[in-house]
Amino acid sequence: xxxxxxxxxxxxxxxxxxxxxxxxxxxxxxxxxxxxxxxxxxxxxxxxxxxxxxxxxxxxxxxxxxxxxxxxxxxxxxxxxxxxxxxxxxxxxxxxxxxxxxxxxxxxxxxxxxxxxxxxxxxxxxxxxxxxxxxxxxxxxxxxxxxxxxxxxxxxxxxxxxxxxxxxxxxxxxxxxxxxxxxxxxxxxxxxxxxxxxxxxxxxxxxxxxxxxxxxxxxxxxxxxxxxxxxxxxxxxxxxxxxxxxxxxxxxxxxxxxxxxxxxxxxxxxxxxxxxxxxxxxxxxxxxxxxxxxxxxxxxxxxxxxxxxxxxxxxxxxxxxxxxxxxxxxxxxxxxxxxxxxxxxxxxxxxxxxxxxxx
Amino acid sequence: xxxxxxxxxxxxxxxxxxxxxxxxxxxxxxxxxxxxxxxxxxxxxxxxxxxxxxxxxxxxxxxxxxxxxxxxxxxxxxxxxxxxxxxxxxxxxxxxxxxxxxxxxxxxxxxxxxxxxxxxxxxxxxxxxxxxxxxxxxxxxxxxxxxxxxxxxxxxxxxxxxxxxxxxxxxxxxxxxxxxxxxxxxxx
Numbered sequence: 001x002x003x004x005x006x007x008x009x010x011x012x013x014x015x016x017x018x019x020x021x022x023x024x025x026x027x028x029x030x031x032x033x034x035x036x037x038x039x040x041x042x043x044x045x046x047x048x049x050x051x052x053x054x055x056x057x058x059x060x061x062x063x064x065x066x067x068x069x070x071x072x073x074x075x076x077x078x079x080x081x082x083x084x085x086x087x088x089x090x091x092x093x094x095x096x097x098x099x100x101x102x103x104x105x106x107x108x109x110x111x112x113x114x115x116x117x118x119x120x121x122x123x124x125x126x127x128x129x130x131x132x133x134x135x136x137x138x139x140x141x142x143x144x145x146x147x148x149x150x151x152x153x154x155x156x157x158x159x160x161x162x163x164x165x166x167x168x169x170x171x172x173x174x175x176x177x178x179x180x181x182x183x184x185x186x187x188x189x190x191x192x193x194x195x196x197x198x199x200x201x202x203x204x205x206x207x208x209x210x211x212x213x214x215x216x217x218x219x220x221x222x223x224x225x226x227x228x229x230x231x232x233x234x235x236x237x238x239x240x241x242x243x244x245x246x247x248x249x250x251x252x253x254x255x256x257x258x259x260x261x262x263x264x265x266x267x268x269x270x271x272x273x274x275x276x277x278x279x280x281x282x283x284x285x286x287x288x289x290x291x292x293x294x295x296x297x298x299x300x301x302x303x304x305x306x307x308x309x310x311x312x313x314x315x316x317x318x319x320x321x322x323x324x325x326x327x328x329x330x331x332x333x334x335x336x337x338x339x340x341x342x343x344x345x346x347x348x349x350x351x352x353x354x355x356x357x358x359x
Numbered sequence: 360x361x362x363x364x365x366x367x368x369x370x371x372x373x374x375x376x377x378x379x380x381x382x383x384x385x386x387x388x389x390x391x392x393x394x395x396x397x398x399x400x401x402x403x404x405x406x407x408x409x410x411x412x413x414x415x416x417x418x419x420x421x422x423x424x425x426x427x428x429x430x431x432x433x434x435x436x437x438x439x440x441x442x443x444x445x446x447x448x449x450x451x452x453x454x455x456x457x458x459x460x461x462x463x464x465x466x467x468x469x470x471x472x473x474x475x476x477x478x479x480x481x482x483x484x485x486x487x488x489x490x491x492x493x494x495x496x497x498x499x500x501x502x503x504x505x506x507x508x509x510x511x512x513x514x515x516x517x518x519x520x521x522x523x524x525x526x527x528x529x530x531x532x533x534x535x536x537x538x539x540x541x542x543x544x545x546x547x
Binding site: 047048049250251254255257258261262264265267268271272275276284288292295313315316317318320321324325327328331 | 360363364367368370371374375376379380383384386388389422423424425450451467468469470483485486488516517
């Protein structure tokens, strides 16, 4: 009888872990929706200057918030029924709670802001609340997914690839934070929230290379250098950015071939990481990934550097020309710090992945 | 292994930093070009009557980001009970500009600013594809006898040369931009 009870208990525990894992997947998936909607929304504002809160990108963003909310609720149900592994899943759950509180609060806050001050820019109190909420939720989702996979140590070859779904939203949400602090899209009739141009220049040069390298190295490290992880992760990032920032802009369609080439550094880094599996190979991959940030963040990163280098008024159809016009100067100023930040990100990703794996 | 990495990186940087940018920069920038057709219902009216000024604008050039048609009223200071929009098919809502407001000047897209001396209505479409036409129809009921003047113009952005505005010569308005002038005599 006791053996029977033990078996039932063990199966219930596993079932609860799976529920928590499913909740984490939903959280990451929801944030993916929010970030895709967010990137599309920036393009929509640049191209069409929408005059209402109710737009397709906003609909995508807020349906992502709803999916995330459901994901957090499911994670909580799974967590409540855990007995032995509560300590493993308590950190991701707490981060998710913090994130979802900010996310759900940002919706009505944004609506009230729009009603009182018209359409806001990229950086505004409700938008920043939303972006920080996205970042917390995505980190919670990523830790939840990583810890479940680590605990399970499954022999299923495909399961570690689910990590991509955990890391990609963190990368996209992190990009959202950096973009809002660096792009000059935040001045409105009521508020002048555009960042100082020198501050924006420095932050973009430091933070974007760091984030690319950190995201790729995290995914590779947690998956124990699984081949293909960095390529798929980078490919999906490029696909999302390409579809939301380049695709809708008729005048930039031709540059899709340029943007597609950015898959090469991810493939190279993937090969280096999965065959090398050493500290030296990680540093090399980090440096490579950091060095290509200006190309990976095409086209909007141009606006940050244009403020300092040209100060030109750039309408959407001129993005393309201006981006390539300042490219030699930007690369000359940023290549060294970008490589250094890519390498620093390797150390941070190492420490972070160890923290995630230890409970 | 290192050999493959070096070759692949050289290929990547050569294409993305040297070859493709040169190709893209050599390509001519898109030049949208507006055209404006105006129809005035009457040039003589009596006080209390209305007249219509209808504009059909078109982009006769390349794809553009913004297409603007502006109607300004230099003989007025307030058009609230005088001008009504009878029909309008631009993507963005019309902007009512009042005297004293800061507005862009000399086709600078906002880099040069002046203070508006008289009211105007700005219609905007974003983006603007080649060959597309837009209508703005105004019904005007002057409240004073004398000459009632309307300035009409159209600008496309990016504004690269005189091709990007219409008309390309004639009278200048308070923004230092060329306008078509229409006068209606309001009789007692």
